[in-house]
Amino acid sequence: MARVTLKTVAERVGVSPMTVSNAFSRPDQLSAALREKILATAAELGYVGPDPAARTLARGSTGTVGILFHGTPRYALSDDFGALFLAVIAEELGRGGLALTLLPNLGTRDVLPVRDVAMDGAIIYSCSPADESVEWLRRRQLPLVLVDQPQDDHFPSVNVDDRAGARAAAMHLVELGHRRIALLAAGPEALANPTDWYVPRERLRGWHDVLDPAGITPALRYVEKSAGEAAYTAARELLAGPDRPTAVLAFSDAIAADVLRAADDLGLRVPRDVSVVGFDDSPVARRLVPALSTVRQDVVEKGTTAAAELVAAVRARRAGDDPPVRHHLLRTELVLRESTAPPAEVNHGTNGTFVG
Template structure:
């Protein structure tokens, strides 16, 4: 079968090749009747439209933006916060015609999505800033937006106001009368483990060779918790998890609840971790909140489904996604116009939501 081209359709309709091209890419240049006739002939001949690669080359754009994730795509799709965030971005981008491409960081030299995938711009979402993938995006001079990252000069950023939110969560437990309060958090790197007293954590003392709390979000939340705990004279035992899945929270809780004396309350990096903590408490014969108060972070749909419903800190994930998409489309437009990026730093509020998983200590 002969290959159908724009010229084939033009010859069939009796118009110029440019007129046929306009029917697909600039429909406002044609009358509705003529455009409908061209599209009908194209359909009859089996022509689906201009080649996307050729069109991108002609325009100098790809029509795609990347979202760089440190975690695997499987973990991202199992995380309700991440899927809600990505959905908000996709919805905001729909009117612009831009599509979403998910990128994962990789150590392989032959496959480097951040280096090799064609895109008009990218979002860096809660990634290790030392990752080579982040470095590749910067070196490519792509329009960028950082989300849940340390703000960088000249790059727009969108963050949650994690520190005040975490402070409110810890203060809630202090006000209830808790003094044995533990922390189960998540880091970018490292295995499960109880951090030694004096470990390198923001706002805390240091111990040479001790583990560190990795990741900007984890650091901000630790700072917020300590803002409320330190004035009350509370030094919390801290368990750091390599990942943030419920099963990781379960493992972390088994470590923290083995402490003597056992904590009466636990502050969790996320609702997913809190779910694992609650399950571990039940398996140990503890009641929530009578024997153990648990506080999450995010206010994901999971928080309200849990039994008891989870006290948590709400971040507006939809607003964060919309803000990230708007910042990137603006950065792309500025780059096309040859203008310097507007390095706005958006801060999404974080508010304490008190439910039934917290109570005064027995």
């Protein structure tokens, strides 16, 4: 069977090969009727379009953007919130004519995805600014969008008001009467550098904005988010002690789920024996028993905004313009469900200091 090429389609329709190429790559250059005729003829002949590699060389762009996140792809996709966030970004990018490539924060001296993968731009999602992979993307001078990162005057950013959300969660527990409160924060490296790990730092600050003026010294445990059973182990240690907390503020819903599991394994009832508040309002928050009180961030708005900013930045770069730099701070909302209640009388104490 003879190989069907762009020239084959052009000869069948009676147009130039460039016109056929435009039908696939630059549809605005043709009338709708002519483009439809070319595409129909191509489909009839079994021609799928210009070779992507050749199209990349001709256009000077790949049609692909990357997303770099902390940890491995397995971890990034292991919870409902992360998976939904990536799905929203992929859908929005697709509407802008771009495909999404995952950039694992892995590699070797010879093969490093952030350095070697061809792409038109990238989203940097919840990484340390000091990360070597982040530095490689900056060196490549690609259009970048920062998500859950400190603001940078050179790149657009999308952040959630983490500090306000954490403040609302802590205030809820204090107003219920809790004094013995534990914090399960992301870490342990979270606060090693004041410019690192934006989200863990902001949520910890928000909790302390409320607890410090109330005279409450919480028990604090850092949990490495991608370290398997670390959250469950930390929660069980806190709840098994003789001086256990009456409430726990968790960095995320995924960590809060491990608190509920630890409580159940210890024979404690939520919220009668211990109240728990998460962060994110991921689908798991509604599936837990009892349903989880949490801080809601709009993952669809977050993903859509990040993708739209990257599409705009890539288009600007293609046109020879400087990408626009806009900073978005998305609101949070406290969502109350069944996992919080006033502390039982046996757990009330006059001393707000708690060193678990």
